[in-house]
Amino acid sequence: MNELPKVELHLHLEGAAPPAFIRGLAREQGVDLSGIFDAQGNYAYRGFVDFLRVYEAACTVLRTPRDFGRLTRAVLEQSAENGVIHTEAFVSPDFCGGRDLGAWREYLAAIREAAEEAERELGIGLRVIVTCIRHFGPDAARQTARCAAETAGDFVTGFGIGGDEGQGSKADFAWSFDMAREAGLRLTAHAGEWGGPDSVRDALDHLRVERIGHGVRAIEDPALVDRLAEDGIVLEVCPGSNVALGVYPSMRDHPIERLRKAGVKVTVSTDDPPFFHTTMRQEYDALHRTFDWDEGVFRDIAATSARAAFCDAATRDTLLERIGA
Numbered sequence: 001m002n003e004l005p006k007v008e009l010h011l012h013l014e015g016a017a018p019p020a021f022i023r024g025l026a027r028e029q030g031v032d033l034s035g036i037f038d039a040q041g042n043y044a045y046r047g048f049v050d051f052l053r054v055y056e057a058a059c060t061v062l063r064t065p066r067d068f069g070r071l072t073r074a075v076l077e078q079s080a081e082n083g084v085i086h087t088e089a090f091v092s093p094d095f096c097g098g099r100d101l102g103a104w105r106e107y108l109a110a111i112r113e114a115a116e117e118a119e120r121e122l123g124i125g126l127r128v129i130v131t132c133i134r135h136f137g138p139d140a141a142r143q144t145a146r147c148a149a150e151t152a153g154d155f156v157t158g159f160g161i162g163g164d165e166g167q168g169s170k171a172d173f174a175w176s177f178d179m180a181r182e183a184g185l186r187l188t189a190h191a192g193e194w195g196g197p198d199s200v201r202d203a204l205d206h207l208r209v210e211r212i213g214h215g216v217r218a219i220e221d222p223a224l225v226d227r228l229a230e231d232g233i234v235l236e237v238c239p240g241s242n243v244a245l246g247v248y249p250s251m252r253d254h255p256i257e258r259l260r261k262a263g264v265k266v267t268v269s270t271d272d273p274p275f276f277h278t279t280m281r282q283e284y285d286a287l288h289r290t291f292d293w294d295e296g297v298f299r300d301i302a303a304t305s306a307r308a309a310f311c312d313a314a315t316r317d318t319l320l321e322r323i324g325a
């Protein structure tokens, strides 16, 4: 079961950086980042807001397109080792050239080159979801949306939003999502993680997304659960992330199985694997142990992910064939 081909829809590129990779860059640059690691060399943070701070501190040593190319290779190697055949990564022009379009093109070219090499050598595909960061505000998001719209195509296929749900409102970002939609990008938004059911409704109503990042707190509102099921909205569920950050106290308390049973299209991802001490294989193991999911369930989950992937029809059909769906 663990060797089933997996499709991951929710992965933050920098958030997937192995701590040793970030430490290596810090050493090369003579930067002291010791404060963000614990004695074992893992990322150290307390709670969600501190997680965002540590994440952004780690990003300060990812400086050049070459750094991002190397990061892409390291991340895809890890994913491929876990049986992942297609990954959709959140990448933010905020960290790739400060939202300058010319710089963004250079970072993107390096990421793409590394991705194409990994596809040839490791059999794993990558697509980029350009992501604005909520706590950086709507003006920054507009610049991010412009970068996304200008580079939309067969590699940059999606647009999204992550960050601190406690700040601002979804409606503040509607302009950016409209711009991305008009450029042909597919849309997803983080919601229903730290925000309750209303944040999921806002993402659907104001940002008009087809997927929701997390979305798990929809479970608190049965009418919303029905709406998700009826409209076929796909949830990018990251159970290990939710437990590590304290959205739920344990896997047993996690609503993924209740959402699935209610007919909601759930998928499984890792979010920021080293931060949460997880991998796709560990997520699958935990779901098998906790909810007794068998091979059939995992194959369905992978097929749901492939059908919801932000890729062209030919790529999707190849994924479905590899999954055996």
Ligand code: MCF
Pocket: 012, 013, 014, 015, 052, 055, 056, 090, 091, 092, 131, 133, 162, 163, 164, 190, 193, 241, 271, 272
């Ligand atoms: O999904 C997790 C937790 N919830 C919200 N946001 C994030 C998560 N991991 C990363 N992020 C945000 C964070 O603000 O996405 C940004 C980070 O700076 C990167 S997007 C390439």
Ligand code: ZN
Pocket: 010, 012, 162, 190, 213, 271
């Ligand atoms: Zn996320």
